[in-house]
């Protein structure tokens with residue numbers, strides 16, 4: 301079954317997310333990806349064949365848009381690599397996104413290792 305995944309990363313973690321997406325390009329291909337604006341740009345550079353829909357940048361409401369899509373049942377997984385060492389101006393939005401993902405029990409991963417485990421657990425199986 302094809303799903304819609306949200307891919308989001310803070311600036312210093314964007315290369316790690318782009319690398320993760322490249323490593324899983326074949327498994328991601330049948331699915332839909334939604335990303336916040338800047339994350340989507342970095343993902344496209346590294347993964348030109350991946351179809352990515354973008355919403356606004358996180359600090360400009362993108363995290364809230366992703367959260368709204370989760371609440372509407374439009375997103376089935378959240379891969380979000382936050383920067384554990386840098387404060388974010390929009391920290392309340394980040395927290396709200398994580399909370400809504402928990403409310404709806406959407407499978408989440410917050411690091412490359414856990415994102416790999418979601419794939420190993422069958423998240424992207426056809």
Ligand SMILES: O=C(CO)COP(=O)(O)O
Nearest residue numbers: 336337338339357358359
């Ligand atoms: O800030 C973000 C997540 O909290 C991501 O937004 P960008 O992808 O636009 O940098």
